[in-house]
Amino acid sequence: MSINWCNTALQPRVSQSLRLPWAPAANERDRREMLKRIGVNDAMELYNDVPPEIMLKEPPNVGFGRQLSEWELQRLVDSMLSKNKVFTDPPPFLGGGICFHTVPAVIDAILSRSEFYTAYTPYQPEINQGLLQVFFEYQSLMADLLEMDVVNVSMYDWSTAAAEAILAAMRVTRKKRIVVAGNIHPERMEVIETWLLGKEADIRVVEFDRETGKVDLDRLENTIDSDTAAVYVEVPNFFGVIDDGVEAIAEIVHRRKALFIVGVDPLSLGIVRSPGSYEADIVVGDAQPLGLGLNYGGPYLGIFATRWDRKLVRQMPGRLIGLTKTVDGSEYGFTMILQTREQHIRREKATSNITSNEALMAVAAAAYMVLLGGSELRELARSIWLRSHYAAKRLGELERVKAPQFSGEFFKEFTARFPKPYHSIHRALLEKGIMGGLPLADKPPLMDEYSALFCVTEAHSMKDIDRLVEAIGEML
Amino acid sequence: MTLKLRSGWRQARWSEPLVYELGDPNNSGFVRPYSHEDAELERILDVTPEEMLGHMFRDSIPNIPGLSEVEVVRHFTRLSQMSYGVDVGPVPLGSCTMKYNPKISEEIARDPRIRYLHPYQDPETVQGLLEMLYLLERWLAELTGMDRCSLQTPAGAAGELAGALMIRKYFIDKGEDRDEMLVPDSAHGTNPASAAMAGFKVVRIPTSENGTVDMEALDAALSERTAGIMLTNPNTLGIFEDRILEIADKLHSIGALLYYDGANLNGIMGIVRPGDMGFDIIHLNLHKTFGAPHGGGGPGAGVVCARGELAEYLPRPLIAKKGDRYYWDYECKKCIGRIRMFYGNIIPLVKAFVYIAMLGGRGLRESAIQSVINTNYFIALMRSVDGYELPYDPEKPRKHELVLSAKPLKRETGVTAEDVAKALLDKGLHAPTIYFPLIVEEALMIEFTESEPRRQIEEYAGALREIAGEARRNPTALKQLPRNTSTGRLDNVYANHPRSVTPTFRVLRRRLQGEQLSL
Numbered sequence: 001m002s003i004n005w006c007n008t009a010l011q012p013r014v015s016q017s018l019r020l021p022w023a024p025a026a027n028e029r030d031r032r033e034m035l036k037r038i039g040v041n042d043a044m045e046l047y048n049d050v051p052p053e054i055m056l057k058e059p060p061n062v063g064f065g066r067q068l069s070e071w072e073l074q075r076l077v078d079s080m081l082s083k084n085k086v087f088t089d090p091p092p093f094l095g096g097g098i099c100f101h102t103v104p105a106v107i108d109a110i111l112s113r114s115e116f117y118t119a120y121t122p123y124q125p126e127i128n129q130g131l132l133q134v135f136f137e138y139q140s141l142m143a144d145l146l147e148m149d150v151v152n153v154s155m156y157d158w159s160t161a162a163a164e165a166i167l168a169a170m171r172v173t174r175k176k177r178i179v180v181a182g183n184i185h186p187e188r189m190e191v192i193e194t195w196l197l198g199k200e201a202d203i204r205v206v207e208f209d210r211e212t213g214k215v216d217l218d219r220l221e222n223t224i225d226s227d228t229a230a231v232y233v234e235v236p237n238f239f240g241v242i243d244d245g246v247e248a249i250a251e252i253v254h255r256r257k258a259l260f261i262v263g264v265d266p267l268s269l270g271i272v273r274s275p276g277s278y279e280a281d282i283v284v285g286d287a288q289p290l291g292l293g294l295n296y297g298g299p300y301l302g303i304f305a306t307r308w309d310r311k312l313v314r315q316m317p318g319r320l321i322g323l324t325k326t327v328d329g330s331e332y333g334f335t336m337i338l339q340t341r342e343q344h345i346r347r348e349k350a351t352s353n354i355t356s357n358e359a360l361m362a363v364a365a366a367a368y369m370v371l372l373g374g375s376e377l378r379e380l381a382r383s384i385w386l387r388s389h390y391a392a393k394r395l396g397e398l399e400r401v402k403a404p405q406f407s408g409e410f411f412k413e414f415t416a417r418f419p420k421p422y423h424s425i426h427r428a429l430l431e432k433g434i435m436g437g438l439p440l441a442d443k444p445p446l447m448d449e450y451s452a453l454f455c456v457t458e459a460h461s462m463k464d465i466d467r468l469v470e471a472i473g474e475m476l
Numbered sequence: 477m478t479l480k481l482r483s484g485w486r487q488a489r490w491s492e493p494l495v496y497e498l499g500d501p502n503n504s505g506f507v508r509p510y511s512h513e514d515a516e517l518e519r520i521l522d523v524t525p526e527e528m529l530g531h532m533f534r535d536s537i538p539n540i541p542g543l544s545e546v547e548v549v550r551h552f553t554r555l556s557q558m559s560y561g562v563d564v565g566p567v568p569l570g571s572c573t574m575k576y577n578p579k580i581s582e583e584i585a586r587d588p589r590i591r592y593l594h595p596y597q598d599p600e601t602v603q604g605l606l607e608m609l610y611l612l613e614r615w616l617a618e619l620t621g622m623d624r625c626s627l628q629t630p631a632g633a634a635g636e637l638a639g640a641l642m643i644r645k646y647f648i649d650k651g652e653d654r655d656e657m658l659v660p661d662s663a664h665g666t667n668p669a670s671a672a673m674a675g676f677k678v679v680r681i682p683t684s685e686n687g688t689v690d691m692e693a694l695d696a697a698l699s700e701r702t703a704g705i706m707l708t709n710p711n712t713l714g715i716f717e718d719r720i721l722e723i724a725d726k727l728h729s730i731g732a733l734l735y736y737d738g739a740n741l742n743g744i745m746g747i748v749r750p751g752d753m754g755f756d757i758i759h760l761n762l763h764k765t766f767g768a769p770h771g772g773g774g775p776g777a778g779v780v781c782a783r784g785e786l787a788e789y790l791p792r793p794l795i796a797k798k799g800d801r802y803y804w805d806y807e808c809k810k811c812i813g814r815i816r817m818f819y820g821n822i823i824p825l826v827k828a829f830v831y832i833a834m835l836g837g838r839g840l841r842e843s844a845i846q847s848v849i850n851t852n853y854f855i856a857l858m859r860s861v862d863g864y865e866l867p868y869d870p871e872k873p874r875k876h877e878l879v880l881s882a883k884p885l886k887r888e889t890g891v892t893a894e895d896v897a898k899a900l901l902d903k904g905l906h907a908p909t910i911y912f913p914l915i916v917e918e919a920l921m922i923e924f925t926e927s928e929p930r931r932q933i934e935e936y937a938g939a940l941r942e943i944a945g946e947a948r949r950n951p952t953a954l955k956q957l958p959r960n961t962s963t964g965r966l967d968n969v970y971a972n973h974p975r976s977v978t979p980t981f982r983v984l985r986r987r988l989q990g991e992q993l994s995l
Contacts, residue, residue, distance in 0.1 A: 020835070020842060020926065026849070030930045034853040043845050046852055046873040047747060049718040054752040060745075062615035063836035070580050073834055081589040083604035087597075094594045097817070102509060106545050108586070110552040117582075118561030120574055121773040123911070126961040127487065127901045130558030131772045137495050140981035144539040149986075150979050154774070156630040159817045167673070187817045194791070194813035197641050198675025244532045271525045273534045296605060297595035297818030298630065299775030308983065310974075310995050319773065323978040324971035326964040331491070333963040337971050337979065343633075344911050348659075348668035348678040355666060356631035356763065360771030366495075367552055373542015374501030378534075380508050385525045386517040393521065409528050430598065438596050461510045462517070 019067075090464035092435035093391075095240070095413040095455025096443075097158065097185050098288055098300070101267075102459050107291040110367045117360055121319070125335040132334035135321040135359065138366035145269050145369070145377075146283050147276025148305035152318040154357045155302025158286035159188040162232060162263055163195035164352055165282045165304065168315040169230035169259040171351070176201050177228045181215045183208040183237040184263065186444040192232075208445070213241040213406030213415075217248055224256050230282075234263035235275070238445055239453065240388075240413030241406055242272055250279040259312075266290055266303065268411045270381025282306050289457075291368030292361055301361035314341060317352030319359075380458055381411075387465065388412050388456040394469040395454075398476060405451060413455045415440065419476060422452040428475050434468055485904030488557035489962045496981050498551060499541030505548055558962040560906060562769070566928050566936065570877040570909040570921025571664060571712055573742050573764030578834070581767065581827035590826060595818040599803045605822070606802035609795045612829045613779075619840070620738075620758055621751020622781035626790040627820040632739055633666045634815055635759025635778035636706070639735050640674035641812045642757055642782065642789035643704050646733070649810060654703035654732070660689055662713055662913045664739055667706040676703060683915055687715040687868030689723060698726060704733035708740045709753065712913045712921070713867075714851060714874030716744075724754025733757065733786070741765050742925060743848050743876030746841030757782045766828035777824035780815075791815040846926035848875050850933055854924060857937035863888065863944035867916055877923035879916050886918050891947035893918040895955050898965060899943045902958035905936060 026034060035043060047055070068076070091100040111117060115130070122128035122135075139151040155161035166178055178196070180189065182205045189205075196203065206223050209216045215233060224231060231253045236242050243249075246262070253260040262280040267289040275283045287301035306312040313320075322337035343350040372380060392414045395403035403416035418425060422439050429436040437452035456465065518524065526533050543551065561567065567574035584590075593602055613625045629635040640657065647654045657676035659667045661683055668678045679697050684690040688711070705727055709717045717723065727734055736750040736758035742765050750758045762768055762777040770776070782790055792811045793804035804819065835843065851874050858864060863885035866878065882893040897907030897920075909921035924933055946954050958965065970976050974994045978984050987993055 020839060020846065026846065026930050031846075031849065034849055034930060037856045038849070038852045039856070040852075040873075043849055046845075046848050046875075047716075047744075049716045049872065050744070050748050051718065051721055054721070054748050056747060056749065056752075059837035059841045060619050060749075061837055062618050062840065063833050065836065067836045067839050068834050070834070073580065073830065074584070076833070077584055077587075077608075077830070080604040080607055081587055083607070084589045084593060085597075085601035086589055086592045087594075087601075088592060092594045092597065094596045096596050098595055100592075100594065104506060104545075106505070106548055109549065110556075112582070113553065113556035113559075114563035115556040115559040115561050117771050118563045118577055118769045119559055119772040120561075120567055120569055120572055120770045123569070123909070124897060124901055124907050125966050126898065126958050126963050127560045127906065128558075128772075129962040130488075130492075130555035133492065133494070133555055133558075134552065135772075136980075139979060140494075140496070141540055143980040143982045149983055156634060156816050156821075159814075160630075160634070185817075187814060190814040191816055194641065194815055195637070195673075197812060198644055198673060200675070242529065242532055244530060246532075269534060269538060271534055272529060273532050274538075277534075293591050294594050295591050296593035296597070296602065296822045298816075298821040299823055308993065308995070313979075313995055320979050322971050323984060325967050327967045328964060329967075331963060333966045335966050335968065335971050337977060343665040343669035345665070346669070347665050348672040350665070350669040350672075353633040353637060353666045353669035353673055354631070355633050355773075356761075356770065356776035357774040358630075358771075359773030360775060363552075363772070367548055369540050370495045370499060370543050370551075371505045371545065371548050372540070373499060373504045373506075374538040374540040376504035376506050376508070376542060377540055378537055379511075379514075380506075382525055383508055383511065383514050386514060386521060389521050389523075389528075390517050409530075409532070430601075435594070435597060435601075458508050458510070462513050 087435040090434060090467055091459040093437050093454045093456065093468055094435055095453050096438045098294065099412060099455040099457050100294060100459050101289050101457050103291050103293045104371060106371060107364050107367050111360060111364055116363055122336065125333065129333060132321055134363050134366055136323065136334045138362040139321060141366055141369045142303060143305060145266055146305050147274035148283050149308040150313050151305040152316060152320050153359055153362045155304050155318055156358060157298065157300045157302045158263060158284060159191035161284035161302035161304045162188055163192045164317045165261045165284050166192060166230055166232060167195065168282065168317060168351065169261060170199065170201065171315045172311050173229040173259060175227050175229035178203045179224050179228055179231040180205050181208065181233045181237065182206055183213060183239060183445055184234045185238045211407055213239045213408040214243045214245055215249060217245055220249065221252055224252060224258060226256055228256055228258040230259040230261050232261040236265055236268060236411050236413065239406055239415050240410040241408035242411055243408065246278045267381055270378040271385060272411060281312060287361065287365040290365040292364055299358050299361055301358045301365055315351055318354050318357055384412050384457050387460055388414060390462065391454060391456045391465045394465060398473050412457060413453055415451050415453050417451045421449045423449065425472060425475050429471055432471050434471055485960055487961045492551065492554050494981060495541050495543065495551065498547060499543040501537050501540055501542060503542035503544065505543055505545035565904055565906060566932055567906040568908055568922045568924050570879065570923045571739055572909065573923060573925055574770065575767050575925045576927035577767050577769040581830040584830055585823045585826050603802055606795060608829050609825060610797055610802050612825060613795050615832050616760060616779055617781060619745060619749065620781055621749030622758060623783040624787040624790055624794060625779050625781035626794055627779055627825055628791045629759065629778035629780050629815050630821045631774065631776035632759055632761040632778045633670060635780040636666055636670035636737065637673055638780045638791050638812065638815045639757040639759055640670050640676065642786060643733050643735065644674050645789055645812050646786060647703055654701055656701045657703055658697055658705040660707065661915050662711050663706060663708065664712065664737060665912060667737060671706060687713045687872065688717050688719065691719065694723065694726065698730055702730060702732045704735055706735040706737060708737035710740050710743055710875035713879050714877040715868065715872055716875055720753045739764065740876055743844055745844045746837055747844055751783055756786050762828040763824050767831040768824035768827035775821045775824055777821045777828060793819065843926040850924040850926065850928060851876060851878055854933050854937055857934065861941045861944060863947065864940065877921060879913060880920040880922065881916050882918040882920060885944055885947055889947040889951045891951050891954055893920055896920065896943055898957045899954055900939060902960050903939050905939055
């Protein structure tokens, strides 16, 4: 191929009054020539099959009435975002499943590689080996953290992973009864209920022990029966409590031939036993603590793992990446596997409808996990444990404050009960620039206006915690 | 002066070890904050996690290899070089709408005044972001002719599920027992999967010879059991369903609803609105149509919108405004509930806001028109190329995309659509969608969008012409491609065989230790 540079330089400048700012649009001359080649005089002839009565007469009234330049947009956005209040000194003590964790700069640097972030689902593996290897590494690292054999990339978040796990369990067992621990996150409960709307599932909630915050084993035993497809328990649960009855739960569940689904905070697994070690069949969770940031609710990363079992893996939703060879047998490579489960092939018989997932977040989680390594992952989890226990201890020393509220052992999050409605404390804290805990007045598992859920992570120094405790102390 | 351009594309190629081969669990590239305080905390608390957790304490260090920061950066950078995205070259995957993604949205989405916001933060402290989301919702409603939108759905498929569940609940509330969902055989695979997840029986509607819904088959399928139809318009063949008003009348006259799959909106945005076509519920794929990158398969952003009484069924919370304050409206008498936690994938939502703000209504309309010109220009270029055909009324203009068939080429040379796809990779061009629509044999579903320059479209057509020529000269050699990519053609049978399928390193380790694992 050869090209005459002089002619290129002499091409007319774009003369349209409106330019697509990212330079995709053809210039006027190109457009004319393209239309001529197509065989129409005007581009609108290509819309002749649209019924004229529904054609818009004018461009839609969206945006700011005209095109904006980058600079105009930046100023506009800046004026909007200046109305947000960011809490970094101290970082927010808000929890509720999503906490303020530090995100190393290297994670952003990796996510900013446009070969990753502008890629699509690697349907063509040969040209996307790098991305596929990262996905395989994410699956592998997460599998080792959970001590499960198979992990997908990925679900939307913890809640939809839990809902899909329940749906998968219903397919595997062909049963419709679902037992859910009453101390799970209330929003997760709502998501599960929504996803099961079409499936005539019979959802039963097991009340938790109000003293310990843990699953009440007797109640569980009485709720579960031979028609039960699965039991779903979170470790840590909504209150941050690590339930040490999980082995007993697994025994009860498996005795009734039901599946044991466990939801976890992956970061807790630096110090807490893995769900694989206590016989979970399906594990779900959110990798948000592994370098993803807050982003006001998303994107996060839904974890979905199963043990090595034909039925479970075949009913697993979402994408799976596997190791393979080149057809000539000379090299290893990576490709999407077991796609016959997926919607683009199985259609209405598919395991689920998921296509776009949270793939780029899996890249972040993989990078975060290897940046830490197993040993530092343990130290980080230990450090978070120490900090949250320090906060609970200090709050508990305040007069008439019960912290932690439950006697069960906890990780990262804990509830505290105050002698006056927490809402007033929260308001007053905000005025001091402190974002306190999550009020539990309207949160279904507890519904207690005197209680709040606090989250303390590696981002909080002892001084941050002292400031919170002292500020609350002054208000009581 | 005439210069010769370099040709002969090559992708980066080396064997990058797995992280397990690079690091070990005792290495780390991370220093945790305030680590100097840990000893003091242990002293104050006078108890350790080992003691408190008891048998719940993990007695082994997780088998996660650790690397120094420079090793992490090099490993991932090298892997990125063996990857392909829109910034590298065209990704004309039909129905996936892979546009160029403006860099300014990346910069704005990274603003700490967004990334550091906690989802449970008091609404008074996030007014700026809420204002953005409020405007986005209003714009999307305006663009689609709908009344309200829920920003919660994290992808198009989640929007479909929400829509199907809304239809289900709507009829339950009305006391009507409608359990059938009509889905054309050309539809995205997500449509039947979503309908089935919502508990519907899927009734397949065939495509007529001219590439649109077969009206006789539609009439035959309609009954008092029909809950609705899931349609995309233009459809996956790139053809506009020109009898859409008639279809809407038919469905509405028996009390059924119309669901619009917004995956193909790019060719008509600003020109015609789903609401005006008669649709009741729609979803949009903001990551496709409004320029948020796909990230290798997510995060996406779906939005589900509805009009009339159906709007009451939208997943909650919805963004709302009272006076000059923005807030989340949780009121939920009829709604289906939450489809995921919190409010949606905020980052791609912000990118969609940026995209629409910068283009304005006229810019969006121009984008649609340019994408349609690009599609039809490519068709015009392909008319003179033997080996491919344009099934279903080749004279009809296509909209956002087109589906070619390599059936003549296969008949003549044995070279399949998949072989053509691999040969395209070999030239540094991403292959089109070849897995569907199932109604076209040897399908090549191509969508350039407005972001591909004319020259790129010509190069793509030229590549397809070359491949057809090569298929006639030496079909065997062509079947060995690709060679210029990071790896040669991969073995799908080995990848999926029950005795060799290996989804994690953990399974590989078990295999290497001699365990006989079968799936």
